[in-house]
């Protein structure tokens with residue numbers, strides 16, 4: 001099976017986690033897109049969705065799914081999204097699609113985070129995938145120096161502007177053995193809006209696409 005077929009398989013498997021009549025949190029990326037497409041087929045059985053990016057909002061709306069503003073909602077049963085890396089404790093690196101901040105905000109009000117990932121995303125230690133950090137444009141250089149002091153090699157993702165009007169620094173060369181601490185440490189840097197470590201709030205369920213089928217792991 002190709003990586004894309006594995007992404008499709010997990011995206012579709014996640015539909016089983018969607019309760020009827022509810023508002024669902026929806027992630028961003030190529031794996032999440034398969035989930036969104038499946039959600040379109042059951043749009044009459046859900047109340048609607050909160051999107052984690054403008055791209056996902058557009059895709060959901062095109063399928064006739066009603067969109068809600070997160071400020072209208074106190075809690076959601078489930079948030080479904082992909083990841084760039086996920087470890088054994090279900091801590092993740094996210095933000096390859098530059099949507100990390102909204103993804104973290106939307107997922108924070110969900111009772112259950114269902115991570116959908118192909119097998120290549122499963123790692124022992126986070127950090128081989130460069131860690132995306134969303135930064136206020138004015139703070140780019142000084143935030144980069146502070147990230148370098150934490151042991152990484154930040155690279156400006158030139159040409160990319162997030163849905164929030166900010167920039168992304170991708171931090172290479174990290175070997176993240178304590179993701180909870182690293183997430184907090186990076187959040188302390190002035191000018192950092194959000195970082196792509198989802199460790200303080202990790203996933204509850206992992207649907208992993210493997211050549212032998214979709215494997216389900218619960219935390």
Ligand code: 5RP
Nearest residue numbers: 029030031082095096097099
């Ligand atoms: C977007 C994300 C995505 O979930 C992550 O990059 C995985 O993407 P894909 O499903 O395309 O492999 O965090 O900001």
